[in-house]
Amino acid sequence: MKIAFMGTPALAVPCLETLARDHEIIVAVTQPDKIGGRGHELLASPVKKRALELEISVLQPERARNEEFIAQLREFSPDAIAVVAFGQILPREVLEMAPRGCVNLHFSLLPRWRGAAPVQYAIWHGDKTTGVTTQWMAEKLDAGDIIQQREVEIQDGETSGELLERLTGIGAEVLRETFGLLEKGTAPRTPQEESGVTFCPQIRKEMAEIDWSKPALEIVNLIRAMNPWPTAQTGFGGAPLKIWRAQVEAGNGAAGTVLEAGKQGVLVASGAGVVRVLEVQAAGKARMNAGDWARGARLEVGDSMR
Numbered sequence: 001m002k003i004a005f006m007g008t009p010a011l012a013v014p015c016l017e018t019l020a021r022d023h024e025i026i027v028a029v030t031q032p033d034k035i036g037g038r039g040h041e042l043l044a045s046p047v048k049k050r051a052l053e054l055e056i057s058v059l060q061p062e063r064a065r066n067e068e069f070i071a072q073l074r075e076f077s078p079d080a081i082a083v084v085a086f087g088q089i090l091p092r093e094v095l096e097m098a099p100r101g102c103v104n105l106h107f108s109l110l111p112r113w114r115g116a117a118p119v120q121y122a123i124w125h126g127d128k129t130t131g132v133t134t135q136w137m138a139e140k141l142d143a144g145d146i147i148q149q150r151e152v153e154i155q156d157g158e159t160s161g162e163l164l165e166r167l168t169g170i171g172a173e174v175l176r177e178t179f180g181l182l183e184k185g186t187a188p189r190t191p192q193e194e195s196g197v198t199f200c201p202q203i204r205k206e207m208a209e210i211d212w213s214k215p216a217l218e219i220v221n222l223i224r225a226m227n228p229w230p231t232a233q234t235g236f237g238g239a240p241l242k243i244w245r246a247q248v249e250a251g252n253g254a255a256g257t258v259l260e261a262g263k264q265g266v267l268v269a270s271g272a273g274v275v276r277v278l279e280v281q282a283a284g285k286a287r288m289n290a291g292d293w294a295r296g297a298r299l300e301v302g303d304s305m306r
Contacts, residue, residue, distance in 0.1 A: 001100060001183050002026045004078035005056075010046040011164060012084040014172040015105060017050065019082060019179060025056050027076045031087050032060045064088040073097065080182055082175065083137060095137050100182050102137040105175045107167050109133060109149055111192040113200045114142035119167065120160045121200035124225035126217065129153050130163070132171040134178040136189060145189035147178050157247065159227035203230065210234040212256035212305060216248045216273030231281070235306040236297065244287055245279040258303045261294040268305055 005016050006029040019025060028051035033042045044052075051058050057076075061069035064086075070093050080100035083090070095102045108118035109131040115121075122130040131151040138144035150170055154163060181187035208226040210219055210233065223232040223246045231242045246265075253259050253269030260267035266277040277290045282297070293299075 001079040001179065002077065003179070004029060004073060004076060004081045004098070005047075005051075005084075006030070006081060006086040006090075007047045007084040008045045008087045009085050011168045012086075013046050013050045014168055015082065015084045015175050016047060016054075018172040018176045020054060020056075022176060023179060023183075025051075025054070026078060027057045027059055027073070029059045029061070029064075029073065029086065032062055061088075064094060065091045070094060070097075080179065081137075082179065084171075084175070089141075090137065092139060095139065101187070103147065103175075103178060103182065103187075104135050104137045104142075104144065105171050106133045106135060106142055107164065107171060108200075109151060110135060110142060110146060111194065111197040113198055115200035116202040117200045119164045120203055120225045121198075123154065123158070123160050123163065124221050126221050127154060130167070132167055132174050134174055136187075143192060145191050147181065147187050147189070148174055150174050157224065157245075159224045159245075161228040205230045208232045210243065210305070212268065213271040216270040216275045219270055219275050220246050220248050236299070236303070239283050241283075241305075242281040242287075243277055243279070244281060246275050246277045249274045249276050256305045258299060258301055258305070260301065261291065261299045263291045265290040266294050266299065 001023045003019055003023045003025050004027050005025050007016060008031045028047055030045045030047040033044050036043045048058050059072055074097060078098045081098045081102040083104040108122060110133040113121050129151050131149055133149045134147040135144040152167060152170060178187060208230045223243050226232045227244055231244065233240055233242050235241060251274035255269055255271050257269045258266060259269055259274060268275045268277060279287055280290045280293045281287045282293060
């Protein structure tokens, strides 16, 4: 089949590569180059970089609803369209353009966690399992009929970055299987159960602020979910402190109070239970063992995290 691939971040690259082994990727559509890095250079998306290496044509619309872009895409006459973390809402003209359909890979077991940050929300809310879903794209956010799903167990202590890395490989294989079904004309349509719908809006930095009055399990889940971005944050001595890793332990005390500081980390009381902080990052510093940071910061039992 002739496929138009739409994606932007690094997690979409394995999907591009996998589909390219079985099909002809006639064009890759990705977000416009952005200024970034220390040198404030114009940076291409990971999908654009890989597509050019594979000698695939690239389109970079400012808006997917732009009539000029829609006309350009139509000129490629795709049999099907694959969408993986593209980053823009697609208009009906694109969704209905390809005769074999427009298919999206989503990193959750729909209808749970429709939206921009399904992996983070799954960990944040203490889900034991998640997975990947391929769906027929619809105008309503992540509401299309399901084609295939694969369930994955969330491992103890796993961060959103680690989980997404696992799901990326699994998702690429499921997407490959789905396009095999599309080619045969046997891809199913299973409507989503509306009673199971939950939503996960875009993660914002302020969501990563730790509230020590919350139970320890909720705090640790937040820390896992916000790793690697935007990273859970608290404060000590009037300065911000990022917390990269932590675990739940038994105990009690006034919320936010330091109960212990040593080689095994820093124990901080929460609203219910205790959080053992294992890895931190002070402003302007590298990530480090929490015990090493505590010695340098002269942390003492009874001190408070805000």
